[in-house]
Amino acid sequence: MKIIKAEEVTFEYIRRDEDGNVEGINRAVDKVSLDVKEGDFICVLGSNGSGKSTFAKHLNSILLPTEGTVWIDGMDSKDEDKLLQIRQTAGMVFQNPDNQIIGQVVDEDVAFGPENMGVPTEQIKERVEESLKTVGMYDFRKKSPNHLSGGQKQRVSIAGVLAMHPKCIVLDEPTAMLDPLGRKEVIRALRALNEVEGITIILITHYMEETVYADRIFVMNKGKIVMDGSPREIFKRVEELEEYKLEVPKITLLAHELRKRGLRIPDCVLTVKELTDALKKC
Amino acid sequence: MPIIADHLTFVYGAKTPLQTTAVDDISVKIEDGQFIGLIGHTGSGKTTFLQLLSGLIKPSSGTVYINGEDIYAKDFDLHSIRGKVGIVFQYPEHQLFEETVFKDVCFGPKNMGLDQKETELKAYEALKLVGLEDEVFYQSPFDLSGGQKRRVAIAGVLSMKPQVLILDEPTAGLDPAGRKEILGLIEKLCRENKMTIILVSHSMDDVAEYVDRILVINNGKLAIDATPKEVFKHREELEEFGLSLPQVTKAMISIKESGIPVKTDAITVDEAIEEIMRVLY
Numbered sequence: 001m002k003i004i005k006a007e008e009v010t011f012e013y014i015r016r017d018e019d020g021n022v023e024g025i026n027r028a029v030d031k032v033s034l035d036v037k038e039g040d041f042i043c044v045l046g047s048n049g050s051g052k053s054t055f056a057k058h059l060n061s062i063l064l065p066t067e068g069t070v071w072i073d074g075m076d077s078k079d080e081d082k083l084l085q086i087r088q089t090a091g092m093v094f095q096n097p098d099n100q101i102i103g104q105v106v107d108e109d110v111a112f113g114p115e116n117m118g119v120p121t122e123q124i125k126e127r128v129e130e131s132l133k134t135v136g137m138y139d140f141r142k143k144s145p146n147h148l149s150g151g152q153k154q155r156v157s158i159a160g161v162l163a164m165h166p167k168c169i170v171l172d173e174p175t176a177m178l179d180p181l182g183r184k185e186v187i188r189a190l191r192a193l194n195e196v197e198g199i200t201i202i203l204i205t206h207y208m209e210e211t212v213y214a215d216r217i218f219v220m221n222k223g224k225i226v227m228d229g230s231p232r233e234i235f236k237r238v239e240e241l242e243e244y245k246l247e248v249p250k251i252t253l254l255a256h257e258l259r260k261r262g263l264r265i266p267d268c269v270l271t272v273k274e275l276t277d278a279l280k281k282c
Numbered sequence: 283m284p285i286i287a288d289h290l291t292f293v294y295g296a297k298t299p300l301q302t303t304a305v306d307d308i309s310v311k312i313e314d315g316q317f318i319g320l321i322g323h324t325g326s327g328k329t330t331f332l333q334l335l336s337g338l339i340k341p342s343s344g345t346v347y348i349n350g351e352d353i354y355a356k357d358f359d360l361h362s363i364r365g366k367v368g369i370v371f372q373y374p375e376h377q378l379f380e381e382t383v384f385k386d387v388c389f390g391p392k393n394m395g396l397d398q399k400e401t402e403l404k405a406y407e408a409l410k411l412v413g414l415e416d417e418v419f420y421q422s423p424f425d426l427s428g429g430q431k432r433r434v435a436i437a438g439v440l441s442m443k444p445q446v447l448i449l450d451e452p453t454a455g456l457d458p459a460g461r462k463e464i465l466g467l468i469e470k471l472c473r474e475n476k477m478t479i480i481l482v483s484h485s486m487d488d489v490a491e492y493v494d495r496i497l498v499i500n501n502g503k504l505a506i507d508a509t510p511k512e513v514f515k516h517r518e519e520l521e522e523f524g525l526s527l528p529q530v531t532k533a534m535i536s537i538k539e540s541g542i543p544v545k546t547d548a549i550t551v552d553e554a555i556e557e558i559m560r561v562l563y
Contacts, residue, residue: 047457048428095455149524150324176455179323179484181524206457209529245459250487250529250551257555263562272533276540282562 002071003168003200004036004059004090009068011054028054030223031068036202036216038167041194043211043231044204046220047245052172052204055220059170059202060090073167088117091161095173097153106148106156107132107141113164124163131162134197135189151182155189162193168200169193175207183207208235208249212270219244236268251275283366283445283478285312285335289344292330292502296342304330306502307344312480314445317472319489319510320482322499323524328482331499332448335480336367365394368444372451374435378423383409383434386423390442408441409434411475412467429460433467440471446478447471453488465492490514490528490549498523514549530554 011029014022028051036042046052057063058070061077070077073089091113094100103109110128119127132138135155145153154174161169171190175183187210193199203210211217217234219227221244227234235241235248238256248256255269255278265278292305304327312318322328333339335346337353337360345354348363371377380386387405396404409419412433418426423434432452439447449468453461469492472479483489489496489510496513498506500523506513514520514531527535534546534554544561548554 048455048460050457173455177451179524180486180526181323183484184526206455206461208458242459245457247458251533254530254533254551254554257551258558261555261559261563263558272529272536275533276536279537279542279558279562280540 001038001073002035003038003073004034004202005071006032006034006055006058007069007071008033009055009058009065009070011051011058011063012066013054028223029058029065032220032223032225033068034218034225034228036168036200038200039194039198040200040215041191041213042200042202043214043217044202044220045206045208045211045217045234045244045246050220050244051223052220054223056092056170056172056202056204059168060092061086062092084117088164089166090168090170091164091166093154093157093161093169093171093174095176097150097157097177100157100160101145101153104144105141106137106143106145109145109156110159110163113160117164127163127165128159131159132156134162134193135159136185149182150178151185154178154182154186158186158189158193162199166199168202170202170204172204173206174203175205175210183210208247209251212249219246231270232268235270283349284314284347285367285446285478286310286347287331287335287344288347290331290334290341290346291343292334292339293342294330304502305334305341308499308502308504309344310497310504310507312446312478314478315472315476316478317469317492317494318478318480319493319496320480320499321484321486321489321496321525326499326523327502328499329450330502332369332450332480332482336369336448337363338369365442366444367446367448368439368442370436370439370447370449370452372454374438374452375423375428375431377438378431378435381422382420383414383423383426384419386434387437387441390438394442404441404443405437408437411440411471412437427460428456429463432456432460432464436464436467444477446480448480448482450482451484452481453483453485461488468492486514486526486528487530490531498525510549511547515547 009032013026013028015024017023044052064078072086075082075086101109107128110131111124114124114127132141135158137155175186190201194201212231214231218225235252238248255265255275259265263282269275287308287310290305290308294302294304320328334341345352378386387408388401391401391404452464471477496510514527528549530551531549534548538544538546544557548557
């Protein structure tokens with residue numbers, strides 16, 4: 001079963017002058033076709049302005065394609081009758097945690113989603129507790145979100161999405177504003193959601209090292225998907241990535257350089273452990 | 283124009299139940315032309331410290347000397363340091379507002395009371411300094427890419443000709459090429475234009491690669507003040523502070539633990555290559 005399927009999706013931002021005449025058209029997403037298997041951990045890479053965020057907003061009908069179609073768990077994103085169901089299936093988390101937390105107390109904030117869906121009260125309580133436990137924020141349930149760190153706030157945002165029992169979570173640079181510990185906490189929470197709960201994760205990021213555990217990486221450039229493969233396949237193509245204003249993880253770069261200098265290290269090492277194991281055999 | 287923080291302390295909500303000491307008795311001297319990295323977890327007091335250094339908020343106790351003058355003394359004209367200490371806030375592109383790039387960069391010098399000719403000259407110099415081409419000068423700043431917008435915002439501060447430039451996470455949200463672009467620019471401002479730089483960053487890899495000296499802030503206190511190489515030897519302490527090590531340093535530690543006798547003080551890829559080759563080749 002494909003949880004997400006996009007067929008020839010194009011999206012154009014149209015700029016108009018004061019009289020409403022078209023001034024310019026900016027094609028942010030250009031004929032993107034892809035599908036995502038349920039339960040996969042997907043990363044989307046691409047430079048600023050490559051169309052990642054615009055595309056991500058198609059995955060729960062925040063934006064509708066100018067041309068082409070997006071199916072979310074078999075539902076057409078343009079189908080207005082299914083809008084609520086689509087938003088429940090694919091939840092979204094944005095970059096700045098301060099813009100998406102509204103409750104005065106952590107558990108109230110997490111309850112906002114299921115409350116709006118009309119979930120019965122006793123079930124809401126259950127869902128909130130369960131979601132907060134999953135992201136490791138249960139002990140903070142009675143705290144004010146103002147007193148949390150960035151990583152903690154971002155995990156509360158994720159819990160808020162989780163409480164709606166989504167099949168898929170789309171995250172648009174959730175770690176860009178976080179300190180090292182906060183980033184680690186968020187990535188750990190996402191990996192657990194994916195591995196334990198089987199939730200499909202679609203993570204947009206500029207940090208290459210966050211992508212090494214992904215099942216599949218898409219690279220976008222100028223609105224198009226230009227690379228598609230496992231981290232090992234993607235990070236082998238060092239020069240091509242640079243052309244798209246990206247880079248390989250530091251560890252991969254180190255291994256690559258050592259290999260060039262004659263050490264017998266396999267092609268495309270991704271983690272510290274792989275590098276250590278390879279060096280032991282040298 | 284050295285900056286000295288002398289027992290600098292700042293308390294939020296003094297004499298209320300929410301009283302918090304955000305900056306706690308920090309004393310430090312920053313010499314001319316140094317490239318300083320300021321690290322600490324969210325809420326450690328970095329931003330408050332920067333605001334104190336640049337004369338934006340008054341300390342609860344202690345003071346700051348810029349060029350030997352106490353900037354919080356009663357008769358000191360704070361306005362006189364605005365042009366000397368420039369601050370680039372987080373996501374500075376949110377502060378762009380004019381119709382064209384050039385007009386936006388003119389805003390600072392114009393406010394300083396310079397005449398039109400001088401204002402435009404300063405704006406032009408600043409835009410050249412950040413490496414923007416003439417053809418973007420008359421575009422709307424909102425039509426530029428993320429990295430370019432950020433350059434315009436930095437040019438807006440540079441047009442006032444500061445001697446000290448403080449940047450609060452200038453690379454957040456940029457792609458790898460954009461990050462390199464901005465960090466390269468900051469390095470140039472320090473090395474070639476001899477500006478003093480204070481860079482706040484959450485990326486250990488970036489501070490390891492670029493700065494001369496790191497100040498680690500934790501719970502409002504100056505916890506460590508040393509060169510990057512020294513600072514990243516404090517592994518346990520940094521983890522306790524919610525920070526971490528550069529990725530290559532982590533790799534070196536793991537390699538050593540596996541029984542290969544490498545030194546673990548490498549903080550950049552080049553240093554790591556050299557050390558591994560020394561031992562294994």
